Amino acid sequence: MTADAALLTTLLVPVGLVLLGAGLVREVARDGYGVRPGPRSHLGLAADEAGAGLALPDRRAALRGGRLVAGLLLYGAAIxxxxxxxxxxxxxxVLAQGLAALTRLPFGVVTNGIGALLLLAWWPLRQRPGIGTLLNVLLVGTAAQAVLDVLAPAEGLVPRVALLAAGMVLLAIATGVYVGAGLGAGPRDGLMLGLHRRLGWPVWLARAAVEGSALLAGWLLGGNVGVGTVVFAAGIGPLCGLTIRLLAPAQLHRP
Structure with missing residues (x-):
């Protein structure tokens, strides 16, 4: 890692921790995930009855949190x-690769940085990040970079095809795992949903516009566009649909 990359990473880590801390405070205030106050039904009781202190996360909440972290780490590994x-x-x-080539920063740092910048676009769309959103920004690129640092590029067409297939299957499984936690959309998915809700665009159009813009910008910057990009675009939707039905069916019926 270059000195500039190390400096940027040093600056991004405290910012990420601040964002995560802010999200935790928000969730606590809303009786959300993690250490939480007493139920809101206690608000009508006397102060000495309502102030029972903070309760530790129950087993179900801890499992959701573990599922979220595991899914995001697997997602980064799949990338x-x-x-x-x-x-x-x-x-x-493709966009992350192009920006990494331009800035000479590690791919994982750029991936996390793109996620953080996309959260800025949530504000005018009135999207609200959750714990899952913030952890997505912090963990996906970090996990991807950790695996890239120890995994050499595949040699030969058959190993490369096998690696692409394995990555797509793992990414679909990871999606089902972290979506099933129900703790917030990722920054990219949230942007698409925000465009759908605020501008009335169909989800497919919002996704095509956002991902098409990212693809074009990344290609112009030198990102790796190839047959794998086409295979990914055609296959990842059905794969994720299958894993979500198997691993997170409740999320398909949420309003």
Missing amino acids: ALIVRAHLGVGPWD
């Missing part, structure tokens, strides 16, 4: 497998 296949990557990873 690294697809990158190392060197057959073309997904639209957002």
Whole structure:
């Protein structure tokens, strides 16, 4: 890692921790995930009855949190497998590769940085991040970079195709795992949902516009667009649909 990359990483870590802390405070205030106050039904009681102190997270909340973290780490690892296949990557990873080449920063740092910048676009769309959103920004790129640092690029067409397929399957499984936690959309998905809700765009149009813009910008910056990009675009939707039905069916019926 260059000195500039190390400096930027040193600056991003405290910012990420501040964002995560702010999200935790917000969730506590809303009786959300984590250490939480007494139920809101206690608000009508006397102060000495209502002030029972803070309760530790119950087993279900802890499992949701563990599921979220595991899913995001697997998601980052899946991205690294697809990158190392060197057959073309997904639209957002094309953009990350292009920006990494331009700035000479590590791919994982750029991935996390893109996620953080996308949260700024949530504000005019009135999207609210959750704990899952903030952890997505912090963990996905970090996990991807950790795997990239230890995994060499595949040699030969068959190993590269196998690595691409494994990465796509793992990414779909990871999506089902972290979506099932129900603790907030990722920054990219939240942007698409925000465009759908605020501007009335169909979800497919919002996704095509956002990912198409990321793909074009990344390609112009030198990101790896190839047959793997086409395979990813065509196959990841059905794969994620399958894993969400298997691993997070309740999320399909939420309003």
